Each structure stands twice: as C-alpha cells, then as structure tokens.
Amino acid sequence: MEHLSTLDASFLQAEDADPHVSLAVGALSVISGPAPEFDELVAGLGERLTGIPRFNQVLHTHPLDLAAPEWVDDDAFDLRHHLRRAAVLSPGDDTALFRLVATLMERRLDRDHPLWECWMIEGLENGQWALLTKIHHCIADGIATSQLLARLSDEGTRDSFVSKIHPTPALSDSDRPQRSVLDPRHWIDQMWRTSVAVSGGAARAIEGVLELVGALSRPAQSTGLNGPVTGMRRYAVARVPMKDVTKVCKGYGVTINDVALASITDSYRAALIRRGERPGARSLRTLVPVSVRPTDALDAVDNRVSLLLPYLPVEESDPVEQLRVIQRRLTKAKSSGQREAGSLTVAATNLIPFPVTAWTMRALTRLPQRSVVTVATNVPGPQKRISIMGRPVVQLLPILPIALQVRTGVAILSYADDLVFGITADFDAASDVSEFAAGIERAVARLASSVAVPPKSVTRSKRVPKGARLARDA
Template sequence: MEHLNTLDAGFLEAEDSDRHISLAVGGLSIIEGSVPDSQALLAGIAERIEKLPRSKQVLRTHALDLNPPEWVEDETFDIAHHIHRAALPQPGDDKTLFRFTAEVMERRLDRDRPLWECWIIEGLENGRWALLMKIHHCIADGIATMHMFSGLSDEGGGANYANEIRAAKEKHDDSTGRKLNLNPLSWVGTVRNLTATATSTALLAFEGAIEVAGGLLSPGAQSSLIGPVSSMRRISCARVDLADVNKICEAFDVTLNDVALAAITDSFRAALVRRGEQPRRNSLRTLVPVSIRSPDAVGITDNRVSLMLPFLPVDKEDPEEQLRTVHRRLTRAKSSGQREAGSVALAAANIVPFPFTAWAIRALTKLPQRGVVTLATNVPGPRKRLRVMGREVVQVVPIPPIALQLRTGIAILSYADELVFGITGDFDTAWDVDDLAKGIEAAVARLVASATRNDEHRGG
C-alpha cells in the first residue's frame, strides 16, 4: 500500500477547510470530427483509463489521522460510475462548453470512489466533440496529470515540453553511483565539498523560507481579487501562438514563463482598472508553483512542486516594462532560495509524525490568508498534436482549481504550436474571466508588435 505524502494530503485538508471549493484539476480536449461509435468509444476510453495509476484505487483514511491516507484497491470498482456522456445545447460554442465544464469542475469528487471522472461531450460547433478529464489534485501535480491525460491518446503520450523545465535541466546527485576512492587524502576534500554544499544550500533555503513566510503572512493591497468564494465557477481560455511567444523571448532575452506572466500582469492591471481599483506594487502577489520533478519521475503520480511568490508589476503601464520587471523579479526569486525553502519544508514535513502535520495543515488552511492574490501555474504539454480514436485533438485547455480565498487561477499549457491559458474564476466575484482572457491575448499581441519594432530597428 502507498501512503500520501504531506503535500498530497495537504490538498485534501485544504478542500476540507472550505465547503465551497473542489480541488480537482481538469484537462479539456477538443477533438476534430464526429464522435466515434458509442460502444467502441466507451470501450476504448475505458481500456486506456484502467491502465492509469490510481484509476481503480480509493483513499483509506485513519481515525484521528494517526497515519496518512493510503491507496487501496477498490473492490467494488465500476467504471460506469466514472465515464459520463453529455450533449451541449445549441450553438455548442466555447461559452456553452465552458459553462458546462465549470458545472462539472465545481462539484467535488466522491471520496468513496476513485477520485476521477471522464466526460464525453457532444454537440460542439463545427462538428467537434470533447473529452473532459477531472482528477483530484491529491493524486498528481500538473506535469504528472498531463502525463496521465496524454496516456489516453492513441500515441499513449509522446514527446512533451517537460524536459525544458528547470528541474529537468539540473544535474542530479549521482554520488551513490560513484566508485569508491581508496585514497584517504581525497576523502578530506570530498567531505569538505559536501559540507560546503550542504551549508550553502541550507543558508539559501533559510533565506528563501523567510521570504516565503513574509509573502504568506503579509497582507497585500485591498483588492476584489481575493476573499471568500461561492461554490460556482466560471471558466474561460486564452490562446496564443507559440511562434509569437518565442519571437518575444528572442527579442527581449526572456523566458516563455516571463512572457506568460507579463501577459497575465497586463490583463490583471486592466481588470483592476475595470473594477475601479488602483493597481499598486503590492496588488498582485502570485503563487507560482515550481516543478522539482526530475525527468525520470515524469510518470510517477504524486505532487512534486515548490513555489515562488513574486509580485506581478500591475502598477506599471508599459508592456515592455512589465515584461522586463517580471523577468528581473522571477530571476531574483529563483536565486533567493524560495524554491529550495519549499523543497526543504516538504521534505521535513514528510518525516514529522503525520498527526502533527495534518493538524498544522488543517489549522493553516482555515486561516483567511490575505497575502497571495492569484495562482499562475505553467504546465508543459505534448509537442505534437495528439489523436484520440483516430481523431485529432485540436485544442487542450487546462482547468486549475481555486482555493484559500483566491478568486481566480490560471494554468498555462504549451500544446503543439499553442500556448493556452485556462482561467478559473469564482462565479460571483470573478465575473470578468472572459475579459481577463481577452486581455492576455491582447497583451501578447502588443509584445509581438514591440518585438517586431525592435527587430526592424536593429535591422535598420
């Protein structure tokens, strides 16, 4: 039997802290062509899903949290409880599809059964159909979830952008595989190097811990973007060409994540102005999850993330200045130890007796935090378009959850030649998620225009 680690179990505790939230993540695949034969489709999807980890397992909890929850086989498993069909009313456009998706995602998964659902959605405009996969966040983080979603395709996955994340590029300790050096004179140097490395890492993590704690405990500017949420959701989506994003990256010597967060910055600035609020330097502290998943752990179903908590510069009006500021702040956050602090904290929590960590997480998640305003998570997706039952998956939209008083959350997914921003908002207080999506697309377009002008200036 496998137990949940502290972070996995934390998503259950966070969900329990607020009856209005559901901490499931979703992937909406829009597929070209007509829906396959009903029986063949159900059989094909069922066969692929049953191969996924956790698809036939339920959580078993223990009284008084004496031990962490553990995965056990569901002896009464019936796939009919998990695969559903629905048909959209006409015209079957994006607005109708996203409204239905929001209704599915806002409902909690039944913990007496395996924590996933799959919806086959018919009636989309232009003769298309869709698959909506919904999985509880306690099972996996964004990268592992996307790996599972890709496993439903005809290709069974394939090449993706996961190898471009920082954790995948870093060298991992291979000390266990080194040959033993029998020269005693070399041992002193080895011990000295290991001690120095451990000390510098500990100091970096300590500095990062101070910054993370300050970000979580220090309230930001008063904003309608943060506060209690209802049990209903709104969903929208922005799509931009990866070629345009890469052009911006080359022109300004920044990363894809910098461009995505700069576009989000500009759109949130417009949202604050639209709501009659003054964008300030401390208006948009953002939770940016950072993967610590190594390449050989892509297919392991669990959560392996740390975090950064930068302020996005909504106080700045010029798009280029926003981009450069985002780049500087993320560069500083990456070197400040915030990422290392999260990793160390999670590692430490995993060796503390579970009753204590469960109590602490439960207490913390019930506190009305005022420091973090929104979530922006970047998920690397497949490099090439996938196919399901011989039909091409033309679009994939990531669906993030919202919790802990965050009224909006954005998941950024690279799929084939697109960068897709899936936006989840509280139904009552984030009424302008469509405007937020349009603002992201407009911000990227302005940066492309700036990049083109820079190229022309250099060329002239």
C-alpha cells in the same frame, strides 16, 4: 500500500476546510468528429484508463488523521462510474462549452471511489465533441497530470515538452524522505539522509524560508480579486500563437514563463481598472508553482513542486516594462532560495509524524489567507497535435481549481503551435472572465509587435537556447 505525502494530503485538507471548494485539476480535449458511440468510447479508452494504477485505487483514511491516507485497490471498481456523458446547449459554441465545463468542475469528486472522472461532451458546433478529464490534486501536480492524460492519447507521452525541462535540483527518490512511522530509529535515519541530501543548498534554502515567511505574513492590497469563494465557477480561455511567444522570448532574452506572466499582468491591470480599483505595487502577489521533479521521475504519480511568490507589476502601464520587471523579480526570487526553501520544507514535514502535520494544516487552511491573490501555473504539453481514438485533438485546454481566498487562477499549457491560458474564476467575483482572457491575447500581440523595434537589454545576457527556454512550472 502507498501513503500520501504531506504535500499530497494537504490538498485533501484544503478541500475539507471550505465546502465551496473542489480541488480537482482538469484538461479539456476538443476533438474533431465524428463522435463515437458511448459504448465505443468505453471500449476504446477503458484499457488505457484502467492501465493507470492510481485510477483503480481509492483512498483509505484513518480516524483523527492518526496515520497518512493510503492508496488501496478498489475491489468494487466500475469504469462506468467514472466515464460519463453530457451535452452542451445549442448553439454549442465556446460560451456554452465553457459554462458546462465550469459546472462539471464545481462538483467534488467522490472519495468513496477512485478520484477521477472523464466526461464525454457532445453537441459542439462544427461537428466536434470533447473529453473533460478531472483528477484530484492529491494524486498529481501539473506535470504528472499532463503525463497521465497523455497516456489517453494514441501517441502516448513521447512528444511532450516535459522532456525538455531541465529539472530543479531536488531530492532523488532514494533520498526522498518517506512518511515517518513512530519509530525513533526510522525518524533519525530519515533526518540524517535528508540533511545529507540538502546540505549543499542549506544556506540558500534558509534565506528562501525567510523570504517566503515574510511574503506570507504581509497582506496584499485588498481588492475584489481576493476574498471568500462561492460554490460556482466561471471558465474562459485565451489562445496565443507560440510563434509570437517565441518571438518575444528571442527578442527580449526572456523565458516563455516571463511572457506568460507579463500578459497575465497586463490583463489583471485592466481588470482592476474596470472594477474602479487602482492597481498598486502590492495588488497582485502571485503563487507560481515550480517543478522540483527530476527527469527520471516524470512518470511518478504525486506532487513535486515548490513555489515562488512574486508580486506581478500591475502598477506599470507599459507592457514591455511589465516584462522587464517580471524577469527581474523572478530572477531574484529564484536566486534567493525560495524554490529550495519550498522543497526543503516539504521534505522536512514528511519527517514529522502525520497527525502533527495534518492537524496543523487543517488549522492553517481554516484561517483567512490575505497574502496570495492569484495563482499562475505553467505546464508543458504535447509538442505536436495528438489524437484520441483516431480523431484529432484540435484544442487542449487546462483547468485549475481555486481555493483559500484566491478567486481567480490561470493554468498555462503549451500545445503544439499554441500557448493556451485556462482561467478559472469565482462566479460572483469575476463576471468579466471573458474580457480577462481577451486581455491576455492582446497583451501577447502587443509584446510581439514591439519586438520590431530593437529592444534594450533586459538581462545580463541575451543568450536564449534554440526554441526559447521552457518554463519549469508544474
């Protein structure tokens, strides 16, 4: 039996801490018709879905968290419990579709069954239909989820942008600490293996730990964007041409992630102003997950992420200056060892007996969190358009859960010629979520148009690999 790591289990504990939270990640595939009959869908996707081992397994937990949860085969597995169908209300436009998606994502996955669902959504305009896939975050991070969902397509995983990511230095699987048992010899051996594996970056990691602790101990400026969440969600989408993003990357010597965060910054600034609030330097501390997944573990089903905690410069009114500041702050955060600190911390917690980490995490997730205001995660998707059951996927849209006082979150996904932003928001806190999505699109368009004027250097070097550098977030 496979045990959950501390990081995997933390998503269960965070969900348990708030009855209004569902920590499932999602992907919405909008597909050109004609829609298959439901029995045809079950037959067509059934083999692909059941071919994913984790989709046939259920969580086995222990009383009082005396041991880490385990994945065990579900002897009563029934595919039709997980494959479901729904329909949007007329006229079947994006507004109706996104309203239904938000409602379906609000619902928690049933822990008595494997932690996933796949919804066939009918009634879309232009003869289209959709598949909404939900997977609990304890199963996989963004990159692992992207790889899992790619297996449902006719093309599989061969055309993903993931293969172009240069991995962050991290522990290899042979050095990765396993869940500690109450055997001191095992514990000492794992501590020694981990210390040898990370010793090269230990000094920088310690500096990063201090940075992260300092960031999490300083409350962000109080705005309507942070606070308790309700049980209802809103969802909206921004789509921008990848050619515009690449143009900005090449023109200013930045990454796709820099451009994405700059566009989010500009839209959040507008959102604060709409609310009658003054955007300040400490208004928008953002959690940016960063992959520490080595390329030889792209198919591993688990969470392998670290994090950065930059403030997005919503106090700046000029979009180009926002881009400059974001690049400087991300460069500084990376060089400070924040990435290594997160990875080292996760590795270290796996060496501690599970009851200690579980009880600590449960206590922490019940405390009010005031330092992080939003989350923005960037996941590489398919380089080319994909198909499902011989039908082309015209849109592939990411969906991110929100929790722990974070009322909005943005999932960013590259799909063929587009960069797509999926915005999840608390229903009561963000009635303007569609305006927020439109603001992202305007921000990218403005940055692209600004490249026509020869830009000033924003980095020590303008060298950008062909096709622009890909973000490495998960």
